[in-house]
Amino acid sequence: MSRTSRIEAAYARARGAKLALGVLTSLVFGVAFVGARSHAPGHAKHRARQLGAPSSFVRAVRRSALQAGKIAPPVQPPAVVTSTS
Amino acid sequence: MGCEVVVAGVEPERVAAVLERWEAAFSLFRAESELSRVNRSQARVVVVSELFASALRVALDAVAASGGLVDPTLGVGWGDVSLSGRLLSRPPGRLLDLNGVVKALAVDDAAGLVEDGGFVSVGGDLAVRGAVDVGLPGGGAVRVVEGGLATSGTASRGSHLIDPRTGRPSRSRWSQVTASGASCLEADVAAKAAYLLDADGPDWLDGRGMPGRFLGEDGEPVLNASWFAATAERAACT
Numbered sequence: 265m266s267r268t269s270r271i272e273a274a275y276a277r278a279r280g281a282k283l284a285l286g287v288l289t290s291l292v293f294g295v296a297f298v299g300a301r302s303h304a305p306g307h308a309k310h311r312a313r314q315l316g317a318p319s320s321f322v323r324a325v326r327r328s329a330l331q332a333g334k335i336a337p338p339v340q341p342p343a344v345v346t347s348t349s
Numbered sequence: 350m351g352c353e354v355v356v357a358g359v360e361p362e363r364v365a366a367v368l369e370r371w372e373a374a375f376s377l378f379r380a381e382s383e384l385s386r387v388n389r390s391q392a393r394v395v396v397v398s399e400l401f402a403s404a405l406r407v408a409l410d411a412v413a414a415s416g417g418l419v420d421p422t423l424g425v426g427w428g429d430v431s432l433s434g435r436l437l438s439r440p441p442g443r444l445l446d447l448n449g450v451v452k453a454l455a456v457d458d459a460a461g462l463v464e465d466g467g468f469v470s471v472g473g474d475l476a477v478r479g480a481v482d483v484g485l486p487g488g489g490a491v492r493v494v495e496g497g498l499a500t501s502g503t504a505s506r507g508s509h510l511i512d513p514r515t516g517r518p519s520r521s522r523w524s525q526v527t528a529s530g531a532s533c534l535e536a537d538v539a540a541k542a543a544y545l546l547d548a549d550g551p552d553w554l555d556g557r558g559m560p561g562r563f564l565g566e567d568g569e570p571v572l573n574a575s576w577f578a579a580t581a582e583r584a585a586c587t
Contacts, residue, residue, distance in 0.1 A: 330414050330539050331531030332559040333496025335579045342484035344355050346500045347473035348525055 356459075358467015358478060364459045368471065371455040374400055375447050384447060391441045402435045407534065408450045414535075415542035419449055453499065453537035460497075460533070474499040476533040486525040487564045491580060497533030500525050501540035502564070521547045522565060529560040529576070 356364050376382045383401050397405070409432065411419045430439040439445070452471055459469045460476035468477040475483065476497040483498055484490050491498070502525035526544040530536030539559050543550035551573035554561035560576035572580070 330535045330557050330559060331496075332557065332575065333498065333529035333531055333536060334494040335498075335529045335560055335576070336480070336492040336494050337580050338482040338490040338492045340482045342482045342490045343357065344468060344470045344475060344481065345473060345484035346470070346475060346498050346527055347486050348500050348502045 352472030353470075354472075355470040355475075356463070356468070357481075358464040359459075359462045359469070363462050364469055367459040367462065368455050370400075371451055371458070374398070375404065375451040377446060377448065384445065387437065388444050393441055394436055394438045396435050397437050399435065402432060402437070404447050404451055404454055405430075405432055405437065405445070407454060408447050411450055411534075411538045415538050418542040418545045419538050449541065450534060450537070453497070453532075453534040456497065456533040468493075474533050474537055485527060485562060485570070487568050487570055489570065491529075491562075493529065496529060496531045497536040498527060498529050499533060499536035499540045500527040501537065501544045502526055521545060521550075523547070523550065523563045524566055524568075525564040526550060527562040527564075528554060529579075 354361075354364065354368065372382075373379070374383045377384060377388075379385060383398060387395055387397060387401070408419075409430070430437075430443065430445070432438075453474055456469050456471050456474055456476050459471075460478060463469060463476075463478045466479040466481075468475050468481045474497070475481075475493070477493045477495070480492055480494045482490050482492050486500060486502075502523060503521075521544050523544055526540045528536050528540035528543060530539050539554060539557070539561070543554050543561050543563070546553050551561060551563060551571065555573050555575050558575055560579050561573045562576050563571040563573070565571060
């Protein structure tokens with residue numbers, strides 16, 4: 265084999281190795297990226313949503329408005345008595 | 350619950366079973382109740398039952414609704430009590446007392462079993478299904494058309510209400526305050542808050558459109574504007 269063809273063969277092997285290394289690196293990055301998105305708590309798993317008040321806060325505010333009952337003048341003798349217990 | 354239960358429109362045994370379920374979970378006088386176990390636990394975070402979590406959620410809502418006047422922590426502050434799902438977090442040793450809301454919740458729960466025209470009354474706090482005439486402290490009566498009616502005060506047990514603002518037994522010019530709410534719970538929270546607010550109680554209830562009747566030490570009833578408007582006999586048409 266001539267000296268030139270040996271050098272070309274070496275270049276070809278080096279190109280192949282670089283390509284393989286690039287593909288492998290991209291693959292590892294891709295797997296790590298997807299894995300991190302789905303498992304690591306610091307990464308968003310879903311599309312970002314508009315910020316809103318927590319439901320517990322909304323419930324507390326809603327309940328802050330106590331609702332009145334309905335009363336009327338009596339029409340019969342009382343069936344029961346309200347008192348402190 | 351150690352108080353008189355009066356029912357109509359439902360079998361008493363069914364109401365007794367509902368009340369027993371609440372009593373078993375929330376009695377401070379039963380060592381095996383869930384509330385007693387939670388109060389004994391030295392863990393900062395404890396897992397509670399769905400029933401306990403829902404009652405505590407209501408109690409914390411009652412804190413908000415009453416501006417902090419109805420407090421589930423025996424008057425030592427609710428700020429560091431939090432609930433996330435069934436996880437209850439509070440400083441170990443912080444004693445919870447949900448009885449301020451549990452009796453009313455049990456009444457509302459039991460009232461779900463009642464037929465039209467019936468009612469459930471536990472210790473004088475009641476929820477109705479249809480119009481029921483109810484006797485009032487100091488005499489007189491009112492027709493409860495919808496929701497619940499509750500009375501709070503010191504007439505029967507002395508000064509047992511703790512004022513969360515001071516952590517001491519309450520002082521109020523009223524001996525008994527009766528309020529009408531969309532449920533027994535709302536009536537109960539409103540009556541307790543109005544009692545603790547002393548002279549501001551009638552206006553506080555009026556600000557929420559809630560009827561309130563206040564009995565002073567002299568036994569003379571004072572009606573807020575909402576109660577007066579709802580119960581004033583209409584002038585006959587001529």
